[in-house]
Amino acid sequence: MSSMSPRIAELIDALPVEPDEAVAPNAAFQGLLQELSHKQVPIGRLNRLWVLGTLQAKIAAAYFAWWLRGGYASADKRQRTLNETHLKAALKLLGGMSYLRGAIMKAGQIMATHPDVAPEQFADVLGHLHFEAPPMHFSLLREFVRSELGGDPEDVFDQFETRAFAAASLGQVHRARLKGTDQLVAIKVQYPNIGRTIRDDFRNLLALLTPMRLSGDWDNLKAQFEDIRHMLDLETDYEQEAENLRIARSAFTEDDGIVVPRVFPEVSTRRVLTMEYVGGLHLEKFLSTDPSQELRDQFGHKICVSVLRVQYSKKFVYADPQPGNYLFMPDGRLGFIDFGSCHFQSDEDIECLADAERAYLGSSPEAVRKTYVRGGDLTPKQAADDTRLKMYGQWADWAWEPVVHEGPFDFGDRDYFRRGASLYGELIRRRYMRSRPSNTWLIKCIYGLRAMLAHLKARVDLGAIFREENTVSHGQDA
Amino acid sequence: MRVTAEKKRETRRRIVEGARNLFNDKGFEQTTTRDIAEAAGIAAGTMFNYFPTKEALAMTIVDEALQEAGTEFEGRLRGDETLDEALFAHVAVGLRHLAPHRNYVGEVLETALSPFAREPVCEQAQEFRVSHLETVQELIASHGPPTIRTPSVMTMHLYWTLYLGVLSFWAADESPNREDTLVVLDESMRLFVGSLSPESENGREVTDVVDVTQNR
Numbered sequence: 001m002s003s004m005s006p007r008i009a010e011l012i013d014a015l016p017v018e019p020d021e022a023v024a025p026n027a028a029f030q031g032l033l034q035e036l037s038h039k040q041v042p043i044g045r046l047n048r049l050w051v052l053g054t055l056q057a058k059i060a061a062a063y064f065a066w067w068l069r070g071g072y073a074s075a076d077k078r079q080r081t082l083n084e085t086h087l088k089a090a091l092k093l094l095g096g097m098s099y100l101r102g103a104i105m106k107a108g109q110i111m112a113t114h115p116d117v118a119p120e121q122f123a124d125v126l127g128h129l130h131f132e133a134p135p136m137h138f139s140l141l142r143e144f145v146r147s148e149l150g151g152d153p154e155d156v157f158d159q160f161e162t163r164a165f166a167a168a169s170l171g172q173v174h175r176a177r178l179k180g181t182d183q184l185v186a187i188k189v190q191y192p193n194i195g196r197t198i199r200d201d202f203r204n205l206l207a208l209l210t211p212m213r214l215s216g217d218w219d220n221l222k223a224q225f226e227d228i229r230h231m232l233d234l235e236t237d238y239e240q241e242a243e244n245l246r247i248a249r250s251a252f253t254e255d256d257g258i259v260v261p262r263v264f265p266e267v268s269t270r271r272v273l274t275m276e277y278v279g280g281l282h283l284e285k286f287l288s289t290d291p292s293q294e295l296r297d298q299f300g301h302k303i304c305v306s307v308l309r310v311q312y313s314k315k316f317v318y319a320d321p322q323p324g325n326y327l328f329m330p331d332g333r334l335g336f337i338d339f340g341s342c343h344f345q346s347d348e349d350i351e352c353l354a355d356a357e358r359a360y361l362g363s364s365p366e367a368v369r370k371t372y373v374r375g376g377d378l379t380p381k382q383a384a385d386d387t388r389l390k391m392y393g394q395w396a397d398w399a400w401e402p403v404v405h406e407g408p409f410d411f412g413d414r415d416y417f418r419r420g421a422s423l424y425g426e427l428i429r430r431r432y433m434r435s436r437p438s439n440t441w442l443i444k445c446i447y448g449l450r451a452m453l454a455h456l457k458a459r460v461d462l463g464a465i466f467r468e469e470n471t472v473s474h475g476q477d478a
Numbered sequence: 479m480r481v482t483a484e485k486k487r488e489t490r491r492r493i494v495e496g497a498r499n500l501f502n503d504k505g506f507e508q509t510t511t512r513d514i515a516e517a518a519g520i521a522a523g524t525m526f527n528y529f530p531t532k533e534a535l536a537m538t539i540v541d542e543a544l545q546e547a548g549t550e551f552e553g554r555l556r557g558d559e560t561l562d563e564a565l566f567a568h569v570a571v572g573l574r575h576l577a578p579h580r581n582y583v584g585e586v587l588e589t590a591l592s593p594f595a596r597e598p599v600c601e602q603a604q605e606f607r608v609s610h611l612e613t614v615q616e617l618i619a620s621h622g623p624p625t626i627r628t629p630s631v632m633t634m635h636l637y638w639t640l641y642l643g644v645l646s647f648w649a650a651d652e653s654p655n656r657e658d659t660l661v662v663l664d665e666s667m668r669l670f671v672g673s674l675s676p677e678s679e680n681g682r683e684v685t686d687v688v689d690v691t692q693n694r
Binding site: 136137138139140142143144146147148162192193196 | 556559560562563564566567570574653655656657658660661664
């Protein structure tokens with residue numbers, strides 16, 4: 001099974017065109033410049049940006065191609081050629097998507113949290129991008145903030161730091177003081193135009209892929225694609241994020257040791273979000289301090305509580321438990337700081353998940369099977385496919401393993417995460433990704449949480465936390 | 479004598495004010511010099527003592543807005559900007575000051591700054607071009623790479639082309655808060671600065687001194 005997990009080199013080999021060719025739309029620009037100046041013009045800064053982009057674009061495009069090609073492996077030669085043409089066009093578009101910003105960057109980031117799928121060195125480089133995205137210079141930021149808040153940042157805030165202290169995938173974060181107070185704030189500012197760029201890119205990508213008739217599950221695939229687009233779209237709505245922050249903040253007490261920053265709505269808009277500044281280290285820096293196992297376990301515990309608490313008490317799936325969204329505070333508290341990627345569950349989502357939990361923990365094979373059919377939104381033919389259901393079972397066993405484990409589970413065990421990544425790769429390869437769209441969020445949450453804990457090498461009694469926090473299915477059983 | 483000068487200033491102010499309102503209400507093309515003279519309370523012929531053409535009058539309005547912008551820009555410079563940031567700020571502040579005139583300024587610039595014009599349309603347009611490019615050259619000297627002493631004629635032509643492109647994009651930009659213009663401007667200035675790198679000169683010493691007063 002582990003051999004099914006794709007390596008970067010294999011993936012890139014599977015590209016229908018050379019990645020450089022696929023992602024070099026600047027060539028036309030270079031030609032234009034050469035014509036204008038009659039001399040060779042290397043586009044210094046653009047080239048550097050593009051090199052950075054190429055790494056992510058290569059990886060994301062390679063995964064994308066590998067994923068899509070599986071869908072037409074059995075097609076005849078003419079159809080395959082046609083599909084290759086569409087795939088090339090789609091990859092070119094993917095490579096050119098906002099040059100690092102938006103979807104391609106998110107894709108790279110998501111892959112960075114899967115240490116098995118992306119080899120260590122790639123994961124490390126991509127991991128940095130959570131915090132080192134190409135910045136907006138201050139003059140651009142000033143014009144944008146001015147149009148959003150009605151004044152220059154230096155006038156709206158006190159001590160506005162012109163240099164960003166963190167980068168968000170869709171923007172960047174600056175530190176300042178709230179006007180006339182001692183309150184330190186973190187101001188997240190979105191790249192201009194990013195929301196519409198994401199929408200346009202997805203629309204174009206879908207238009208290119210539609211003629212490929214990827215598989216019988218195309219409608220379902222489109223629904224999932226739409227869900228990812230929706231996920232990114234939500235991340236561009238800082239008013240929604242402010243509301244998520246407010247709800248999440250109300251879920252924790254001082255005793256939890258989990259800090260969700262307060263929002264200052266009077267200096268926030270849909271694209272500028274002003275929050276209480278929370279000081280602390282991101283995961284990589286925290287690990288470089290060589291923390292004790294005890295400290296790792298304590299933080300691991302808090303990370304699990306953070307995700308399960310909002311899911312069960314506030315009904316939203318926290319889909320983005322990744323290093324950029326947590327801060328390890330010097331006093332042992334955990335900063336839980338980014339709520340751009342959250343999915344509020346419908347009553348049906350909650351009921352479906354609770355059924356699955358009860359069925360799995362009740363060990364009734366028939367009940368479990370029924371939840372696979374419902375959760376996978378399967379057609380009768382698919383529901384009769386034993387191989388598919390067996391794989392769902394293997395995946396569920398993997399996901400539940402830390403929960404049913406007696407006592408603290410060692411998430412630092414690389415083999416555990418590897419098995420999960422391989423299973424995921426195999427599900428994709430077999431095109432068993434049909435599912436209720438809301439599961440996209442849940443799967444992202446499950447992998448993100450386990451990847452965080454794997455990096456942290458934490459030992460956590462997830463079963464005990466689950467029993468404590470889950471007031472829906474477990475609370476009713478108990 | 480002193481009274482006459484004051485009266486002249488007052489008449490000039492009334493002409494400019496009247497023209498600004500009329501351009502905003504009716505557009506540049508639809509406004510006649512007669513309309514402007516009427517609004518200023520002067521005879522049509524008198525207006526030409528102050529402004530030889532409608533374009534010259536409009537460019538005076540543009541120039542006044544940009545002079546205010548220039549003062550603000552200088553006050554805002556921190557000194558640690560990269561060249562592309564400084565160029566961005568220079569243009570962005572200008573656009574902000576031109577915003578109250580956006581209804582008609584596109585038409586004015588299209589006529590007055592047309593890259594196809596063989597001769598300057600009016601003195602004011604030529605002065606505007608020279609003054610803008612001089613500031614750009616100063617910024618290149620103060621913020622650019624030390625290897626670039628003086629940009630070539632073609633380089634400045636590239637800048638001017640990009641600048642006009644940004645202006646025309648801005649004049650028609652319908653995006654919220656005209657944020658698309660910010661992106662286009664940022665990309666344009668990065669592209670321009672990229673063209674300034676020493677390699678772009680193929681290792682040759684740059685010796686051609688730019689005379690920004692030349693029209694082409």
